[in-house]
Amino acid sequence: MNKFKINLVCILIISFFICSAYSQEVSEKDKNESPFSLSQIEDIPVFGKHFVVAPTFKDFIHQMDFVMDFAPTLYLNTASTLISAPSPIFFPLTIGFSWPKDCFISLNPKITFYSMYYLWYFNSALPSEIENRTVTSLSFLVNIPISFSIYLRRSYFQFSLGMGFLFRFGFLSNAVTALDSGYFGSAEIDANFIKDWFWQNGRYLYISTEISWLFKFTNVIKAGPTVNLYLPLGGIINDGNFNGLMCSVGMKFVL
Template sequence: MKPGTRRILTLLLFLGGTLVSAAADYSSWSFFGGLNLIYNSDDAGITEVPGMNPDGTPGGLASAPSPLPAFAGAEYRYLATSRFIIAPSVSLWTAQYAFARDRALPTEIENRTAFVSTIYLDIPFLVFFEHEKVSWTLGIGPGIVARYALLEPGIPADAINVGETLSAGEQVAACNDYFWNSLRWLYPSIQTGVRYRLQTGWGAGLTVRAGIPLFNLWAKPEVPFVDSFMVLAALTVTPPAKKRD
């Protein structure tokens, strides 16, 4: 192969995300799935006991206990130095919300009005350690939570629950305003993870991330700082690096 052709091929491999860590023969791409605990501090949101109310309306909670949605995503690792990694990732999940108490709150299914899709983009800067077949990472970085609410399927836009003033459609609009005002999309993260190299060359591991709701320092209405704090735990798989001819 001519030297010029070899240089072009090397550049294409780099752009395609097949750079290999100097410490382990992995692809730069990893894929993961797990559960995300989103802390809801609205302990006073219990306004009705579960079950059917005397007027025939369903009971339940004005807001739900802290939701635990499943999520999935992918990560790309760029080895900046032998010890430092830049690891942008994207995570996807959905949850059910309603607008109550001047806030967008997770709800039980009987009180839902908004179906909220979420994309979490974070770019942690990680310190990397490896010993034989096991590697560890630890780091911190900026993050953005992009949330968008749609009317729940089967819920009329003009429906109004007993004791509420906003229609379902108005609640959806209020949820979107709440999500995007006061920098509520700003979610820096802290991350740690471990990965084990299997005999097949694949990597299997566990990653734990904490999404920090920094906006609670200034956003109104005032809530405890830990409200909407996220803990994302995921199992990860990493393919082996492609072998070069």
């Protein structure tokens, strides 16, 4: 938890300096570098450029922006902490792209990678602390949202809504053997239950939402705060709870 607090403070400090630097850079040069015309700047807010079909593959690539997120993420665990870990916080790696850039509506697919420990208890796979772990999962959250952007003079607001698909691949954790004790007799049996649970009853389905406020530093670099919420669709429908909900707050970079 101390490590998380230190990382969170660092992110907040970096965000403060970025926003401070942005607020002090208003000049005529910025207007000349804007991707929008002067008439668009005067008539703010605007909804971006008109989409033009790319005639070549090279032009299609130029219509894309590369996206990176650095956002600590809370994974909600509704089970008792006497059995499992408190809702864990992890630091994922998120990359993706936005197409077409500078338009009101765009496709913004992203993939998020993280790992987590799990144990098996009473027909559920629950987040686990390192001392009680059975399985380590390598998780890939593939998020395919549609984004809506409203452009101001030197920044833009973005709201995204889409579907997420969580692919979790589990294996026995380091220093855990197949014959170690488990809830159903052995760690190997528990691990098999956990891996099956990942794919049952639509637990891999999520509804994703995102709100971002991105500042334009150059014609290429945009950055700003972002908030993401992932609702566990399968868990809500089949289990009747929000176990597995994920929420992240951090910085988004668009290049």
